[in-house]
Amino acid sequence: MDYRVIGGTAPANRYSLPDGTLTIPAGNSVAFIPLRVFDDNIVEPPQTVKVVLFNPSNATLDAIKVHTYTILDDDANSTSITATAPSATESGTPSNFRIARAGPTTSNLLVHFQVTGTASAPTDYSPLGNSVTIPAGAAFVDLPLVPVANRTVDLTETVVVTLTSAAGGKIVSPNQAQ
Numbered sequence: 814m815d816y817r818v819i820g821g822t823a824p825a826n827r828y829s830l831p832d833g834t835l836t837i838p839a840g841n842s843v844a845f846i847p848l849r850v851f852d853d854n855i856v857e858p859p860q861t862v863k864v865v866l867f868n869p870s871n872a873t874l875d876a877i878k879v880h881t882y883t884i885l886d887d888d889a890n891s892t893s894i895t896a897t898a899p900s901a902t903e904s905g906t907p908s909n910f911r912i913a914r915a916g917p918t919t920s921n922l923l924v925h926f927q928v929t930g931t932a933s934a935p936t937d938y939s940p941l942g943n944s945v946t947i948p949a950g951a952a953f954v955d956l957p958l959v960p961v962a963n964r965t966v967d968l969t970e971t972v973v974v975t976l977t978s979a980a981g982g983k984i985v986s987p988n989q990a991q
Contacts, residue, residue, distance in 0.1 A: 814834070814835055814866050814867065814868055814869040814870065814872065814874070815832070815833070815835070815866070815867055816832070816833055816834075816835055816846055816865065816867070817833075817864070817865060817867075818830050818862060818863065819863050820863045821860070821863040821882075822861045823860035823862050824860075826851065827850065827884060828848060829848075829849040830846065830848045830849070830862065833846070846864060848862065848864075850884050852887070853888070854888055855888060856888045856889045858886065859883050860883070860884045860886075861881050861883050861884070862881070862882045863880070863881050863882075864881075864882065865879050866878050866879075885980075885981050887981060887982055889916045889917055889981070889982070890914050890915070890917065890979065890981060890982030890983070891915045891916060891982060891983045891984075891985040892912065892913070892922070892947075892976060892979040892983070892984055892985065893913055893915075893984070893985050893986065893987050893988060894910055894926070894975075894976050894987060894989065894990045895910070895913070895987060895990050896908065896910055896911075896990040897955070899991065901938070901960045902960060903962040903963070904962070905960075905962075907957050907959045907960065908957070908958040908960075908972075909955050909956065909957050910955070910957075910958065910974050910990050911953050911954075911955050911956070912926070912945055912947065912953060912954050912956060912976070913953035914947055914952060914979070915985075916982070918947075918949060918950050918951060921948055921949050922947040922979060922981070922982060923944060923979070924944060924945055924947065924978075924980075924982075925943060925976070926943060926944065926945075926974050926975060926976050926977055927943065927974070927977055928943070928972065928974055929973045929975065930970065930971035931970045932970035932971060932972050935961065936961060936963060937960065937961055937972075938958050938960050939958075939959040939961065941956060941972075941974070956974070958972055971991055973990070973991045974989065974990055975988060975989040
């Protein structure tokens with residue numbers, strides 16, 4: 814089937830999608846249209862790109878022929894992480910990671926992260942999960958690392974938290990803490 818942009822609120826310099834033909838390979842039920850979004854440093858409201866599908870071959874289009882893609886701005890918020898208490902002990906001293914944002918605090922901000930290092934949960938510390946929400950009105954959230962006392966004599970171990978994404982925000986340096 815063919816596709817082309819037929820409108821939307823995004824200016825043409827915000828994306829690239831020349832008219833084209835989409836082929837869904839035999840045995841698949843999905844194919845992707847190669848819409849490229851260009852990042853900029855301008856705070857903008859969400860912008861849309863409307864794409865129409867037409868002229869199918871060996872298929873029929875269902876009732877939804879026009880699809881709207883929404884470009885969410887990532888320039889209003891930036892997110893970083895620091896270890897505000899970088900050392901923990903099994904004798905009860907926790908450590909702490911602080912995930913902070915700069916920019917508007919009018920809504921919740923969901924932040925995803927990855928945990929790596931030589932220590933492992935749940936044997937060395939209580940699991941941290943893989944995301945936190947900085948609530949509306951707050952500039953940061955603390956992620957405490959609570960060590961687990963065990964009978965194993967351990968060498969010094971590490972826990973590294975790396976930010977991977979923030980909905981509607983950019984990840985900035987420092988994006989990793991230990």
